Amino acid sequence: MNRPDDTLSPEARRRIDDLLADDALGNLDSEDAAELRNLGVRSNPLHTIVSSLSEAIVPEAAVSLSLQSKIEADAARILGGSEPIREHPRKVVARATSTRQPPQLNFATWMGWGAAAAACVALGLTLARPGPPAQVVVKEVIREVPAPAPRKLPPAEARAALLAGGESVLQAAWSKGNTDDAVAGDIVWSANRQSGFLRLTGLPALPEGFQYQLWIIDAAREGQAPVDGGLFDITQVADARPAEVVIPFSAKLHVTQPAAFAITIERAGGVPVSKQEKVAALAKPA
Amino acid sequence: MVYGLARRFLRDPSAADDASQEIFIELWKVAARFDRSAAKESTFILTIARRRLIDRLRRDNARVKTDSFETVPEPATDMPIDQVEQRDMALQAMSAMRQLPPDQQKVLMLAIEQGLSYSEIAERLGTPLGTIKSHARRGLIRIRELLAVEQTREVE
Numbered sequence: 426m427n428r429p430d431d432t433l434s435p436e437a438r439r440r441i442d443d444l445l446a447d448d449a450l451g452n453l454d455s456e457d458a459a460e461l462r463n464l465g466v467r468s469n470p471l472h473t474i475v476s477s478l479s480e481a482i483v484p485e486a487a488v489s490l491s492l493q494s495k496i497e498a499d500a501a502r503i504l505g506g507s508e509p510i511r512e513h514p515r516k517v518v519a520r521a522t523s524t525r526q527p528p529q530l531n532f533a534t535w536m537g538w539g540a541a542a543a544a545c546v547a548l549g550l551t552l553a554r555p556g557p558p559a560q561v562v563v564k565e566v567i568r569e570v571p572a573p574a575p576r577k578l579p580p581a582e583a584r585a586a587l588l589a590g591g592e593s594v595l596q597a598a599w600s601k602g603n604t605d606d607a608v609a610g611d612i613v614w615s616a617n618r619q620s621g622f623l624r625l626t627g628l629p630a631l632p633e634g635f636q637y638q639l640w641i642i643d644a645a646r647e648g649q650a651p652v653d654g655g656l657f658d659i660t661q662v663a664d665a666r667p668a669e670v671v672i673p674f675s676a677k678l679h680v681t682q683p684a685a686f687a688i689t690i691e692r693a694g695g696v697p698v699s700k701q702e703k704v705a706a707l708a709k710p711a
Numbered sequence: 712m713v714y715g716l717a718r719r720f721l722r723d724p725s726a727a728d729d730a731s732q733e734i735f736i737e738l739w740k741v742a743a744r745f746d747r748s749a750a751k752e753s754t755f756i757l758t759i760a761r762r763r764l765i766d767r768l769r770r771d772n773a774r775v776k777t778d779s780f781e782t783v784p785e786p787a788t789d790m791p792i793d794q795v796e797q798r799d800m801a802l803q804a805m806s807a808m809r810q811l812p813p814d815q816q817k818v819l820m821l822a823i824e825q826g827l828s829y830s831e832i833a834e835r836l837g838t839p840l841g842t843i844k845s846h847a848r849r850g851l852i853r854i855r856e857l858l859a860v861e862q863t864r865e866v867e
Contacts, residue, residue, distance in 0.1 A: 446848040450822045451765035452829050474854055475823060476757035477804035482824045483715045492714070492728045496735045503739040616809065617802065645817050648835075679824070681809065681816055 449475045482679040580671040584622035602704030612708045620675035628659045638691045645681035650698045653677040685709045713760045720764040720826040734760045765826050807857035815850035
C-alpha cells in the first residue's frame with residue numbers, strides 16, 4: 426500500500442483490508458477495484474501471502490516434454506534467445522517406494538530450481554539485468570543455485586530424530602482394517618513438514634501387481650476424497666516372521682486436520698481415489 | 712509451481728497445459744515491468760499465474776471476470792520478506808494459517824488451492840455468502856498479522 430495507515434479512519438482501514446483480501450483471492454470486481462484506487466491504494470501486500478500459501482499448498486506437478494518444448498520455444502521467441510534452455514540435474518526427492526508418476530520431467534528439471542520453481546529466479550534475473558541474452562542469464566542462475574544435496578538418514582533414524590526433535594508431531598497406533606492381517610505399529614505425522622513415517626509389523630508382502638497405498642483423511646476437506654500419501658511395498662524376508670519396517674511418506678496435497686490414516690491394497694501404480702475395498706490398517710489420532 | 716497451480720485449478724490436463732503456456736507467454740511479455748528490488752520473483756509469477764487461471768476458470772464457467780487494481784505486485788512494506796527465503800515464508804504462512812479457526816482455514820484452502828470464488832465456496836459449503844466473505848477476509852488479514860508478529864520476533 427502507498428497510503429500511510431495512520432491517515433485513515435479505522436473504518437477505511439477495514440474496508441481497504443477487505444478489498445485487498447478480495448483482490449488477493451481473485452474476488453474483486455471492477456467497481457471494487459476502482460474504489461481501492463480511489464482510496465489511494467496502489468499495491469497489495471496480501472499477494473505475497475497468497476503466493477506463499479499457494480507454494481505451500483499446491484504440489485509440484487510433472488510437466489510433459491511437449492509442454493516443456495512449447496514453453497522453451499515461446500521463451501526463445503519472445504526473449505530473443507535461440508538455444509534451448511539447458512537441463513539441470515534433477516533434485517531427487519525421497520519417496521516411500523515406487524511412484525505412479527509417468528516418466529516426465531519436473532519443472533525443476535528444466536530450469537534448475539525447486540519449490541519456488543526455477544522460472545521465478547530465471548525471470549527475476551533476466552529482468553533485473555535486461556542487457557545480456559536471456560539464455561546466458563538462465564545458465565548463470567543454474568550455477569548459482571545448485572540443487573541442495575539432501576541429508577539422508579535411514580528411515581528408522583529419521584523417524585527417531587523427528588520424535589526427538591521437539592517438533593509438534595501427531596502419533597497414532599495402527600489397528601486392524603477389514604483384512605485378516607494383524608497389523609501393529611504406528612504412524613508419526615508432522616503437520617509442519619506435511620510428511621511422516623509409518624512403522625509397521627504384520628503386513629504381508631502382496632502378490633505381484635498389487636501395492637499398499639496410504640491415505641490421509643483430512644477433516645478440513647469435508648466431502649472430498651482422502652489425500653494420497655503414496656505407495657509402498659512390503660518385502661517379506663525368508664524367515665516368515667514379519668519384520669518391522671519404517672517407511673517415510675508425504676502428503677500429495679496439503680493436509681490441515683488429519684482425522685485418520687488408512688492403508689489400502691490397490692493395483693500396482695495406485696489409484697487417485699480408493700474404493701477402500703481392502704483396508705489393511707487404520708490409525709486414528711486420539 | 713505454475714503447472715501445479717494450473718492442474719489444481721483446471722483439472723483437465725490439456726487445459727492446464729494450454730493455460731501454463733499462456734501464463735509463461737504473458738510472463739515473458741510483462742517481464743520488463745518486473746522490478747527485482749521491489750518484489751520477489753515468486754510473488755510476481757504466482758500472482759500473474761493465479762489471475763490468469765482464475766480468469767480462465769470463470770470464463771470457462773461463463774462467470775463474471777474479476778478485476779484487479781494493479782498489474783504488478785509490489786512488496787509489503789510492513790513485512791520484511793526479503794530477509795526470509797521463499798520456502799521459509801511459505802512454511803510460516805502455512806503455520807499462521809493453521810492457527811486460524813477451522814472455518815476460516817477451510818474457506819482459504821478452497822480459494823487458494825482450487826481458485827474457487829466466494830460464491831462457489833458458499834455453494835459448496837452450504838454457507839451464506841456473507842459468512843464466506845468474512846471468513847476469507849478475516850483469515851487472510853489474521854495471517855498477515857501473525858506473520859508480522861513472527862517477523863518482529865525474528866528481528867529482535
